[in-house]
Amino acid sequence: MIGxxxxxxxxxxxxxxxxxxxxxxxxxxxxxxxxxxSPLPALGDIMWGASTDFLLTxxxxxxxxxxxxxxxxxxxxTYDGIDPYVSRVPGGIMHTNIxxxxxxxxxxxxxVATAATIxxxxxxxxxxxxxxxxxxxxxxxxGGTLGILIPPSINxxxxxxxxxxxxxxLYAAGMLPGLLMAALFSGIIAVSCLINPALAGRSTGNRxxxxxxxxxxxxxxxxxxxxxxxxxxxxxxxxxAALGLLGAFAIAAARRRLDRATLLAAFEGTARTTAMVMFIxxxxxxxxxxxxxxxxxxxxxGLIADLDLSPLMILGAIVLLYMILGCFMDTLSMMIxxxxxxxxxxxQAGFDPLxxxxxxxxxxxxxxxxxxxxxxxxxxxxxRGGGPFRDVVAGSLPFLFVxxxxxxxxxxxxxxxxxLPAAFKGG
Numbered sequence: 345m346i347g348x349x350x351x352x353x354x355x356x357x358x359x360x361x362x363x364x365x366x367x368x369x370x371x372x373x374x375x376x377x378x379x380x381x382s383p384l385p386a387l388g389d390i391m392w393g394a395s396t397d398f399l400l401t402x403x404x405x406x407x408x409x410x411x412x413x414x415x416x417x418x419x420x421x422t423y424d425g426i427d428p429y430v431s432r433v434p435g436g437i438m439h440t441n442i443x444x445x446x447x448x449x450x451x452x453x454x455x456v457a458t459a460a461t462i463x464x465x466x467x468x469x470x471x472x473x474x475x476x477x478x479x480x481x482x483x484x485x486x487g488g489t490l491g492i493l494i495p496p497s498i499n500x501x502x503x504x505x506x507x508x509x510x511x512x513x514l515y516a517a518g519m520l521p522g523l524l525m526a527a528l529f530s531g532i533i534a535v536s537c538l539i540n541p542a543l544a545g546r547s548t549g550n551r552x553x554x555x556x557x558x559x560x561x562x563x564x565x566x567x568x569x570x571x572x573x574x575x576x577x578x579x580x581x582x583x584x585a586a587l588g589l590l591g592a593f594a595i596a597a598a599r600r601r602l603d604r605a606t607l608l609a610a611f612e613g614t615a616r617t618t619a620m621v622m623f624i625x626x627x628x629x630x631x632x633x634x635x636x637x638x639x640x641x642x643x644x645x646g647l648i649a650d651l652d653l654s655p656l657m658i659l660g661a662i663v664l665l666y667m668i669l670g671c672f673m674d675t676l677s678m679m680i681x682x683x684x685x686x687x688x689x690x691x692q693a694g695f696d697p698l699x700x701x702x703x704x705x706x707x708x709x710x711x712x713x714x715x716x717x718x719x720x721x722x723x724x725x726x727x728r729g730g731g732p733f734r735d736v737v738a739g740s741l742p743f744l745f746v747x748x749x750x751x752x753x754x755x756x757x758x759x760x761x762x763x764l765p766a767a768f769k770g771g
Contacts, residue, residue: 367627367681371634378638391626402585404618406498409592410457411610416596421559422447423465428550435533436544438483441466445487446526449494450567455712459488459720463727474545482739485720486529489709494522496570499708503701506683511581512574516765517702528746562595575768628680655693670711679708702761703751710747713740
């Protein structure tokens with residue numbers, strides 16, 4: 345049964361079918377082969393129940409919030425505002441890339457949106473100021489991945505729904521690792537440029553100004569609205585998304601950017617992304633329903649238990665599995681298709697599903713910069729508009745090692761992820 349499920353999924357994906365279609369067909373195949381009845385009659389109830397999940401309504405709101413910020417010029421002012429404070433470190437504006445990605449991640453919730461937005465602002469500076477293309481482009485691809493670790497995060501919402509883990513706790517758990525990983529990204533840039541100064545170009549020469557500081561206010565205000573309202577006990581994650589969206593509308597209106605063209609573009613982008621995400625989510629719910637009812641998840645966990653592996657060996661096998669899958673599957677489909685199977689194994693091995701959620705998101709981040717399917721690699725290359733693709737791949741490798749080091753740190757010190765959620769509960 346396990347072999348049939350895995351083999352069928354690989355064949356369906358190899359045929360080039362959309363991920364949502366492949367998951368739905370797999371559910372029907374498994375239901376017909378191993379169930380007493382076809383699962384199709386249950387499809388309507390499953391889709392209705394999933395699509396009316398209160399938590400999932402936050403997904404389009406976070407997407408629209410990011411769209412409005414992109415089109416209202418907030419991202420550009422954030423980049424310019426933070427540059428004078430970080431670009432004097434060895435590595436210059438590559439630190440601005442990382443810091444801007446971290447800040448924009450705190451409002452967009454999407455790695456692809458973060459990478460595309462900051463790359464558009466940063467790439468013109470690469471040749472103008474004489475930066476080494478691989479490391480510069482790698483900083484953008486890797487910095488963009490912070491969009492799904494630093495809260496709010498769309499991927500954390502989906503993991504919370506699928507693994508039945510509090511999204512508020514996941515946001516708290518991802519905060520410290522996200523900030524630490526951003527610091528480690530900047531650290532590896534600084535060390536590389538100290539060893540080889542030719543990797544760094546000239547500074548922009550920008551000086552701190554009051555106008556630059558004011559440019560950071562919209563991002564900070566939205567972060568306070570979204571994340572602050574959750575931990576102050578004033579809002580659920582869904583309500584916080586609504587607050588953030590209202591704040592984004594207010595910021596766009598105050599900047600006189602809330603015109604008809606901007607709204608239509610933002611709504612269209614939101615509709616496209618939301619439709620893609622929700623189609624895969626609904627198909628995954630259907631597949632999960634079938635797998636539970638035919639006993640596939642129980643069979644997988646039983647198989648792992650029979651191997652008599654230590655918890656660390658199981659975790660190592662899972663990390664290796666996701667590193668391999670990340671080379672061939674896009675991150676969203678990988679997360680949704682595997683979470684219902686992997687999380688029970690993790691729990692049975694004695695790991696906290698909240699802690700694993702952070703490890704899981706870092707593995708998803710790694711997949712975003714792992715060739716040949718790493719989405720952020722293609723985003724940055726597309727914005728660059730030319731030049732060898734190997735530059736982006738080679739420049740991302742040091743940051744991939746940082747992500748693996750971050751997972752090791754989380755294994756050694758689980759409190760990196762668990763301390764903040766416990767502190768908020770204790771308060």
